[in-house]
Amino acid sequence: MSESIETSGDPTRLHSDRLMDGVRVVELCDGGAGRVSAAFACKLLADFGADVIKVEPPQGDASRRGGPFSSDSPSAETSATFLQYNTSKRGVTLEIGTALGFRVLESLLDSADVFLTDLSRADWPAALIASVQRRGESQGLLVVAVTPFGLEGPDADVVASPLTVAHASGGAHNLVNAFSTEFGGALPLPAHTFEADAGMAAAVAVLAALHERRSSGVGQLIDVAEIEAIATLDRVDHSIQVNGPAMGGPRDARDGMIESKDGFTVLVTGQAHQWRSMLELLGDPAWAFDAEGEPRPRTEVAKESKQAIREWVGDRSKAAVYHATQAEGVPTGPVLTPTEVLASAQEEARGFFAPIAHPVAGTLRYPGYSARFAELRLSRGPAPTLGQHNGEILGPLLAALPGGWTVALGRRAGAL
DSSP states (O other), rough: OGGGOOOOOOOOGGOOOOOTTTEEEEOOOOOGGGGGGGHHHHHHHHHHHHHHEEEETTTGGGGGGGBBBBBSSSSOOOOOOHHHHHHTTTEEEETSSSSSHHHHHHHHTTSSSSEOOOOOOOOHHHHHHHHHHHHHHTTTTTTEEEEEEOOSTTTTTOOOOOOHHHHHHTTTTHHHHHHHHHHHHHOSSTTHHHHHHHHHHHHHHHHHHHHHHHHHHOOEEEEEEEEHHHHOOOOOHHHHHHHHGGGHHHHHHEEEEEETTEEEEEEEEHHHHHHHHHHHHHHHHGGBBTTTTTTGGGGGHHHHHHHHHHHHHSSSSSSHHHHHHHHHHHHEEEEEOHHHHOOOHHHHHOOEEEEEEETTEEEEOOOOOOOOOOTTOOOOOOOTTTTTIIIIIHHHHHHHTTOOOOOOHHHHHHEE
């Protein structure tokens, strides 16, 4: 099958390396409380070719101050969180609370297709609301608000963090079941997992709205509530927990995360033929068969099978378990550490992790695109340094304003 599928494409048909060429996005995100869902939405758009202009306050986005850092000297330019969630963007600084800063923001919006922000409802200045509404009608501006609970409802103004959003959405229920007794308290998934869900939802909504605008010519407000974006994904395990323990016995007997000699392996034998193959790997133990030699129902041998599988897996490395079970058609996979993921032969073959050079953080390997396009060669750039494009972007806008403004004068006035 693989030999009949061509993924390399025909170079003579390449027409652009920017899927979203011609689309301009103005991003106004604070990144406070560790929230990066809105920034991730803009990263996706930027990586696919949209011209995303990230507007930060003069002191920088809050995510610049969050670790881990790419060097032993933490700085606003070496936060791994900021570097990852802001690739391919251009960056400017504006203090929109000043008259000059707000005028420059309005000038930016004059040429924008999308305005995407994580400002809560209470933080929207009245002048900004009027400005984006006017541009929605006159130039088809799409206004995207990504907030924990949405812009409407009794919780719209509730202050939230990724931890509270994860649990308010129900998405972290599995963690409570699995770990709360051992560790205590409410646990979040690591690495902004749920915020990435909300960011993808916002990016997809932007694509749909841009498509709709082709026919209508008008803009609209897109209200993305992080808790709803997470809840719509509704992980499979949720239904198992809600429906009670009916599946618990046999599921626990043969499936799940099991400790190997050098880590953990996830093993699944949900179908009859997979279970039969697993029994062969176990050496066809007598307890697994009835007097006629037929496999006994799995619920009857739950205790024995659980013990046998754990011993079999525990005596082997993750790699040995993986290759042995895969050869017999039993779905398994090793639980990889970040270092092991980076060293994965599969991802190396596909070129998933690619180097990006940053002027301060240096050259680092970043996760690649979630999809490959046979006829396109997409390329990404680094996250912007603080105010990196002030001269390039804001200089002409300031010069067009009355008063002879320059970037230097705007900075001294506290607007940049």
